[in-house]
Amino acid sequence: MAVPILKQARYLIATIQSALTDEDLLTLQATLVEKVGRFRSRGVIIDVTALDVLDSFASRTLRDLANIIRLRGAETVIVGVQPEVAFAMVQLGITLEKVPTALDLEEGLAYLDKKLQHVPAEP
């Protein structure tokens, strides 16, 4: 299941629309890393609003993704974690440690704008 990825100025927005297999997650990882390089993006927002479940593999993959993307010069923000999903995750000890999170797309964009204030605007 391909995840739609939109480009918005210097940001990429990936909206996950249904449960992803482990394979899909790895594909997403590769695609985002490639696109960050191609578009010289400064920020990536991954929207998980539609996910009912975030298991340890998904969490690890997202964490790795954030680290890889950071190495390529971009910040990642995970948005849209549902209350029930958040609750289940902490009970199982799954955390998105060190990966910034925000409530939704709007908050995610605000976070990136603030975080990247020092980055010169695109000419």
Add this chain to the structure above:
Amino acid sequence: MDTDAASSHRIPASTFLRELVEHLREHRTELREEWARRITEAKLLTAMSDAEIFAEATSVYDNYVEALETGTFEALQTYSRNLSERIIPRGVETHEVIGIVLLLRDVLARSLFAKHQGDFRMLNRVLDAYEPAANRIANTVAVGFVQERERIIREQQEAIRELSTPVLQVRERLLILPMIGIIDPQRARQLTEQLLRGIRANRARVVVIDITGVAAMDSHVANHLVQTVEASRLLGATVIVTGLSPEIAQTLVKIGVDLGKMNTVGDLQGGIEEAERLLGYKVTPSSDDHPRSSGLRDGS
């Protein structure tokens, strides 16, 4: 109904039971009066007036005899719970209910003794028929009473839980969750769920959890707190924990809670100030020396 004792006799126990029930119905008035008298003597049901006692005694007596007669106890169980619902708010205690049932049992047994004192074998058979049923009745009434009490306690617990987990919005994007009282696992769970829903509904960026009113902090409560902080973070909210007493602070350190995961401030006032700072509010005194908060500095 237990009929094993009767199976070895040629005459079924039901015959004796029928006779017994007839006797109890015949002498209903006097037995009921004696029972009511003994209740008052034993200083039971002091929360109720004599007239009330007599009225309830009548119902209980009739239900008792009916249960003896039919050998079924569902009706009695229902009656017992209804009765309990009525008398528990009046302050009637468990020992009183069990006491009066046992008194009735005794009153009726003695009446049977009196009737059959001339015929030992007959008395035996009647008692064989009476005893198991009487035991079952006492049991049914007592259990009905206790179940009703437990139901009330559960309801009250639920009410307390709901009352004491308010999530309050005090500023744009700022929620306060005052935790008060005893935090059991169920309540901790409810608190976390309520908070997460509140964060989403109010689009909160900062949450101040005040634990000044928390009765005791053990590793379970501490873990719930940490989980709440982590879950809130997943929704993009920063949590500030305030109101840690010196004792609780010591406990947390001893338990080995990872305090790096928690942003703490001594008291609620300090916590709100820190929250406002995080949100970009600035509080400045106005000209007449009363501090008033001026709007936001960064866009929200």
